[in-house]
Amino acid sequence: MVGEIREVEGLRRDGMVVPIDLSVAEFSINHISYYTAIVRDVSLRKIQEQQDKAHLDELAHVTRIGLMGEMASGIAHEINQPLTAIVSYSQACINFIRAEKPDLAQLGNALNKTLEQALRAGQIIHHMRDFVKSKTRHRSTVDVNSLIQISISLCNSDLKHNNIIQELKLANNLPGIAIDGVQIEQVLLNLIRNSIDALKDLPLEIPRKLTIHTYLNQDNFIECRVKDNGKGIAEADQEKILTPFFTTKPDGMGMGLSICNSIIRAHHGVMSFSSYPGKGTTFYFTLPTQGKING
């Protein structure tokens, strides 16, 4: 008891029960031990603590609601892409069927693409549901270069349609890393789609280029760069583009980059960009090759 502070309840003279801190100190004079008890009324501190707790609870609630909002916008954003693709592939199928002599090979191809996109939408929903249900992340050892190949193949028709030349400079010494492959693929898809949007309005005489570069940087992090020679980002907009709901596109949601940023941060990496209006933009992100894989 000596030297400790105990929280006890005391009875005030007016009959009110109050919380008190009680501590006992020992000292000796001429080899005789004496004890002093210090009693402190801590009602005010208790009230303050309760207020702080209520405030923290409220904050946690607001944060949770904010996260749910972000998640809902995220789902809408991610699902919108495959749905748009499904709409255009289905439209193409209808056109093929209406032709005088329907080309079954083309029809089959378009149906396969529709199926691929529908499966992808399902995968995103499934993944988000798991994410909400538990904190367990789906991390496994993944080769970043192969995620890039998959993402490029998912955007291939858009790249071709917009005459974009793609160049992949992928290092062959990258170690497999423990990441959530679907999430990193979402990051890559977002960055590639943004580059396509930035490139598609360039005058025809300028070759449109998209380069994806991976390498192991000095800090032993995998670094991935997605570079385009598109219209670039106006200087005034550069500090806003990573914030939710900022968009310069008529049909944009402005959620893509803020989601990418959260995903990379949850993987203990960093995302950033450099952009020169009229010349192009490079987005880059890093991923640690070892160590912390919780998130």
Ligand code: ADP
């Ligand atoms: P959205 O694509 O729905 O607008 P994002 O968060 O992905 O949402 O992007 C926010 C904004 O950042 C875009 O509207 C655009 O102005 C700008 N941006 C992103 N990537 C590029 C890029 N590669 N080139 C030029 N501008 C870009």
